[in-house]
Amino acid sequence: MPKRFKLQDYSTDYQQQTNQLCVLVTGDVIYYKILKLIYKSRCKSLFKDKNNNYDWGAYIDNEEGIQQEIESLLHMLQYAVCIADSLMQSFALDYYYQPYWDNDEGGRTVAGELVNKAKYDRPYTGLHQKALNDLCEYMEHFIQKHKLYKQADLIVSMPYFGHKEFDLPSYLAEELSRRFEITNASHLVKKTKATQPQKSLNTIDEKTENMQNVFKLDSPEVFEDKAVIIIDDVYRSGITIQTLAQEIVNAGGKCLGLVGAKTIRG
Structure with a gap:
């Protein structure tokens, strides 16, 4: 039986020094894999939130409009059910x-x-x-x-x-x-x-x-x-x-x- 997930919480923060977007998520790492599939090499390695407010985080190379785009996606995924089956x-x-x-x-x-x-x-x-x-x-x-x-x-x-x-x-x-x-x-x-x-x-x-x-x-x-x-x-x-x-x-x-x-x- 495929496992299913819902994203619980998230936040995003623009890091001006590195020109990257810091994305923090409470939810299974399957959501990191989703971001990786969408943003490919621009989505950097997974890391643990040092403040323990979220389950994991990732940096994504910034470009115009990407913060709003990612926030809209993650907001929607709080309602949708992600199903870990054999499909992409x-x-x-x-x-x-x-x-x-x-x-x-x-x-x-x-x-x-x-x-x-x-x-x-x-x-x-x-x-x-x-x-x-x-x-x-x-x-x-x-x-x-x-x-x-x-x-x-x-x-x-x-x-x-x-x-x-x-x-x-x-x-x-x-x-x-x-x-x-x-x-x-x-x-x-x-x-x-x-x-x-x-x-x-x-x-x-x-x-x-x-x-x-x-x-x-x-x-x-x-x-x-x-x-x-x-x-x-x-x-x-x-x-x-x-x-x-x-x-x-x-x-x-x-x-x-x-x-x-x-x-x-x-």
């Missing part, structure tokens, strides 16, 4: 339900409520369309703040088998493709057979077996050397999105996962 990066906008340690009532988060309405309300009604618009804007905000996602080459939705009156991941991928002018390659990703719903299966072995030989890429050369955003509505065990991502990786691509909400349990 995976995020959910939030948990589906409030974790019990945050809210004893366990009600849905804003993201969870939007996904629930967009997925299950009667399609093409006013309330359904509002939930779709709000969810798209939520994902748009995430992509806008995260440079790796904004600079992606392709976007695909989690494919389905058979016919659906309405498919939420397909809608989201098409709309985000239009808003960011990222090529939508969803038509090249196929689900080749029907499977049992993953949430109906109890063990990781059952879920993994259920996804064996399920996905196929038409024209796999299209994905070579491309950064690909995979869009889905709900992240449970992560086996489905990781199985699809492996097909894209086998074709030479790199995968970024973005889903509406993460369940507390797999």
